[in-house]
Amino acid sequence: MDDTHTFRHGDSSPGFSQCEGDKSISPESSCVSMRSDASMDHPIKFKGKHTSTDLSQCEGERSISPESSCVSMKSDQSMGEPMRFEGKHTSTDLSQNHREKSNSPEPSCVSMKSDQSMGEPIRFEGKHTSTDLIEQSMDTRGTFRGRHMPSNLSRDSQLAQSTFKSKLLKKFQCLYEGTAKQGNPALLNEIYTELYITESGSGEINNEHEVRQIETQSRRAATEDTPIKCSDIFRPLPGQDKPIRTVLTKGVAGIGKTVSVQKFIVDWAEGKENQDIQLIFPLPFREINLMKDKTLSLSDLLHVFFPETKETEISSDEYKVLFIFDGLDECRLSLNFKSKVKLCDISESASVDELLMNLIEGNLLPSALIWITSRPAAADLVPSECVHRVTEVRGFNEPQKEEYFRKRISDQSLANTIITHLKSSRSLHIMCHIPVFCWISASVLEEMLSEAERGEIPKTLTQMYTHFLIIQTNIKHEKDYKKRMKDEDMILKLGKLAFQQLVKGNLIFYEEDLRECGIDVTEASVYSGLCTQIFREELGLYQGKVFCFVHLSIQEHLAALYAHIHFTNENRNVFDKTKQSFFSKILTQKKYHSLSGLHQRAVNKAFKSKNGHLDLFLRFLLGLSLESNQTLLRELLTQTGSCSYNKEETVQYIKQKIRKNRSPERSINLFHCLNELGDDSLMQEIQHYLKSGGIGRNKLSSSQWSALVYVLLTSEQKMDVFDLKQFIGAQNTADEVLQKLLPVVKESRSVQLYDCGVTDEGCAALTSALRSNPSHLRELNLTGNKVGDSGVKLLSDLLQDPHCKLDKLWLRGCGVTDEGCAALTSALRSNPSQLRELDLSSNKVGDSGVEQLSDLLQDPHCKLEKLWLRDCGVTDEGCAALTSALRSNLRELSLSYNKVGDSGVKQLSDLLQDPHCKLEKLWLSKCGVTDEGCAALTSALRSNPSHLRELDLSSNKVGDSGVKQLSVLKEDPHYKLETLEF
Known part of the structure; x- marks a missing residue:
């Protein structure tokens, strides 16, 4: 794709006046008219500084298109005498929010007119006169009601700011939504x-x-x-x-x-x-x-x-x-x-x-x-x-989806029916995250369900968008225009524009783009609901015209419709750009003599796209070939050609593509395509394996792995915990399975890889996948895998990403040494605010590794609360380093199976009697502690009894005296010790 075109996509959904507008999608031809005082008998004279008209010279409101749903702002063209404003800082008085709001759908207008029938001019004399809007906003002290103006602003600056605010408010306070039947502008804050x-x-x-x-x-x-x-x-x-x-x-x-x-x-x-x-x-x-x-x-x-x-x-x-x-x-x-x-x-x-x-x-x-x-x-x-x-x-x-439909549809029973229907289709319900799609769905389903049902209620994206196009065409039939154009002609011209610009990667077009597709700019601006609901002209602050479709998905649907009709009517493939000789044309037509040939070409094009910009286009193109959608098209277009089509050819070609593809993630859209074609055979196989527990017992083909990824990702049940063991069998290694299921891993909050045989190779793949989505993962368990220092270093790259939100990391028995510990510590030092739990048990961390961790723990931003160092080769030297660092957030510490000894315990006792110490659980099993160390612990707890709740001294030579001292503390209600093990 040409770099100059790559990022010309439009984001603002034209149906949302001024904006993408989650809810406000353009009624027909909603324009903002701003006229100058061209026809006044006498000019308006302004004397003084900082004068501003009610039109702010041109607020530059975008012409937002619902048909005849206009905000008209006219000047005083019929006044016999001029209006004179004398004094400083004067501004006119036309900014009454929505002064006149037409209740009729057509024209649906907000009219803001000046006093044209006044016999005498209005004269304002004196200083600092402002509009009624400003007067509503400010009191005599220059204070906004409920909010004080910044004190550093002068009175003149306050008025200038207030005038500026009033102009922006007039420009942005309205949203427009729906067809002419619902098309009155609504205040943004109301909807x-x-x-x-x-x-x-x-x-x-x-x-x-x-x-x-x-x-x-x-x-x-x-x-x-x-x-x-x-x-x-x-x-x-x-x-x-x-x-x-x-x-x-x-x-x-x-x-x-x-x-x-x-x-x-x-x-x-x-x-x-x-x-x-x-x-x-x-x-x-x-x-x-x-x-x-x-x-x-x-x-x-x-x-x-x-x-x-x-x-x-x-x-x-x-x-x-x-x-x-x-x-x-x-x-x-x-x-x-x-x-x-x-x-x-x-x-x-x-x-x-x-x-x-x-x-x-x-x-x-x-x-x-x-x-x-x-x-x-x-x-x-x-x-x-x-x-x-x-x-x-x-x-x-999820709650906001339902809130939208309940606000949008006054009949709550109908709203409930629509919500229920959308939830029944996974693909439709997912799309409702996009506000524009909610409007499209509401437009279609409200009309279909509120009347006697006319055919099948849409269950796929292709059906929904085709119904939407039919509804917009019917709006046009309710109007009467001097210049008429056949629906087919306009749809195909818009479709050609949609396809050409989609291939280039554009969602915003300018006049030259329209002319290239034979679209008359004036005709497109005034033509019926078909254009104003789907395609819109905007008039910006700089008075230049730009054009766009309501949403990228509508452009993709029209582009697919164009490709389909172009082939069925003219037997021409839209992907063939160059002129062909007669001989090559015969060969091409032979190769692509059927619709399935076009589909195969489109599959290849979409599959090669690095950014997937043809994925949804492909879904629509395949969906339009179904007989049910062909029936809809005949309702829309009077001339629809026919050609041979074998759906099974397309289905088998897609399955072959899935089998050859090694990346399950790239195959996901192909499964959506199979869904549009009504084929779910691969998914049924996988669902059978999942229900019977046979995933690990069978050697899956590449297409079955891809199907498994698709099923898991599109399941209505959120799979927050990914457990690799349930997918591993004798047929595949852990690293291989992990590679296949990385798309699922990326979307999981907790990844459990406990004792699965993952190596540093799998760890590298895991880290690479998670780096693209570092903020999602919360728990990672690699316990019992041969990750080693190399794998830990890879994980450290992920941990130092400031957007990584990992809370818990378990690396027990992973072959980590002080070298890996150094990498971990360095990463956590650069991003210390997230990790709460770290388990390095059964690794050769040693005192040097513990000393590095201690440096980390001294960072006031470090939030580590639980640290397990069981069987890590820690001695009293490492214990001394820990003691100097553990005076803030640490709640749990495990030093079991280390050579801590009485000297180490005495140092820990110094920590426990510190009033800032918040340690609640301490495990010292098999640490070489005697009654001497036990006495030190008892003394420390007596001086600071409020926190420690659990103490494990099992497998130590504590002796009767130590047991007796600590047991007294446990039985005393003044102490918090709840669990004590010897």
Whole structure:
């Protein structure tokens, strides 16, 4: 794929006015009309400084497309006399939130008109007059209701900020959702469903298709990570003391990144959150792209997008500002962060990409906050050293899915029916993590279930999207347009655009892209619900037009429909780009004479894709070939060609592909394809093996291993604990089985490899797999495996990842020496805040290894609570090192089967009588302790009786006197000792 096209994907779901908008998807042709005072008899005169119109010169609202669902903002065109505003800091009074809201679906309008019928002009005299919106927000002391304005701002600056807030509020406060039947704009705060946002590891770039990423994420428990509220995106979590300047928020298309941005801005503009920020500049990449050839200063760039800031000293310490760059994946600028161009002055001119890079790097306005959103594939365009926090929007969790449908559908009985149906289909229910898909499903199922059922209710993605396309076409039939175009023509043109841009990796298009596919830009802008619900024109702050589909999956479905119709109607393969001679054309047609031939070509193309960008396209293409979907297509298109098709040929070809493929992970999409074709024979074999316990007793073929991975990953039951033993038999080594099942291991919270025969080779594969998802694993048990120091060093690389959240690590009897212990200690020192339990028992750690661990334990950030060093060759020398370190978090310590002796026990006794010691369990079995050591322990416990609950002195020569002394302590209610073993 051409690098210039790789990251042009759009993330903002056009159906969500201004945003991807989890819930708000464009009614028909919802446009924002902003007219200048072109036809006024007399001009409006403004006297004084810092005057701003109610239109803010052009808020630049995106034209968001529901048909005739418009926000009209007209100037006073019919006034007989001009309006005169005298004095300073005057702004007009048109910002009454949703002054008029049409109840009719068409046109569904919010009309914001000025007083056109006034006989006399309105005159405002005096200083600091502001709009009614500002007056609602501020009292006479310049205070936002409920929130105080920052005290360092002057009165003029407060009014300038308030005016700016009112303009952003008017731009971002509404979401649009649904067809014209439901298409009135709604206030964001009334319908907003909280999104699940977490702090995320940067990790490696996930090259899976985004739907696959959603499918794997769906298996994770919502309690695994600490959720972050949208408003807290710049606030450190407890225990994080470093300030956060730059935040990168990742998430797949349609998951809710842009609506999170919108929510942040609205809450700020309403004075609810983040009032320490004085100005927010939202600058979507899709709009900045339109200025990629410009040379100007940062100050000039801001004045282009936000003209009302011309009088504001952005570089002044008086203002704390936030820049929001939404949609990094849509960027068409050449962001070369190795550039030597350094800019420090906001009045210094440079190319737009240089301005952005210097702003992100902190050369320009180093005190400014930066928020960047991106789809995962483009997230590494910004160097990690420039980013202080990486967050991930995961869309709706399980409760939020249901909340969405209950808010979206007023009939709660119908809502329950829809929720039940979606839960019955694993593939559909998983997709409901994506807010846009929730809207698509609600649109289809609400119509189908609220009427007399017309055929089969969709159970696959192909059925759902085909029904959605039919519904949008029917909306068009309810309208009357002067310029008509056949459904087939528009669908095929949109499909051609969808396919061509999908192959290039683009989700955002510009006018030249449309013209290449024979789409008239004007026609596309005004054409029915078919376009406005599926394909949309946006008008940005810079007044440039960009186009996109509501969601990537809709583009993929239309691209597949185009490929299918192109073949059945014209017998032409969309993957054949070059012109062919007559002879080669005959050979090609012979090779691909059937639909299964096209399918095989598509399977090969998708399988070779490194980032899986054709995976969902392939699912749709295969699903469209089923007779049930062919019937739907005939309802949609009057001319559908016919060709020979043997479904079994396609099924066998896919199974052959699975057998030849050595990577079960790459085969997962092929199993989804088999599911679309209605073939589940491989899955049934594996499910039989799982139920009968025959996995370990049989030598599985490569296709069966792949099927096992697919079954485990798509199971409705979360497999939080992965136990390798249940899959190992005489036919396969542990390392081989571990390699086969790594996709499952990556999605498990607890990985149990106890006594399985895993070597350093398996450990290397395990570490490599976990590095791509370090924040998921919580427990790793490698006890009884021949891992050795080499394997531990590999694990140490994983442990030092700051995003690794491993809580428990068991390495008992793994052949670890002090060399491996040194690697572990070094890794944990660089990331000391997570590991709580470490078991190094039955390893040759020795005193030198214990001394290194002691250095780690002295780190105040170390959270280690349980340390097992049973049979590790520790003497009183190592015990002395431990004693000096164990005065903070340690709760459990095992030194059994070591040559500790009385001298070591006496040192431990010094620790126990320290009031800061919190040790609750101490195991000293077979440590060479006599009654002398026992006396020291008794004395220590008498002086600090509050913590120790369990003491094991079994297999020692304690003697009667020692037993008697400690037994008295156990029986005394003033002491906490509960368990005492001799």
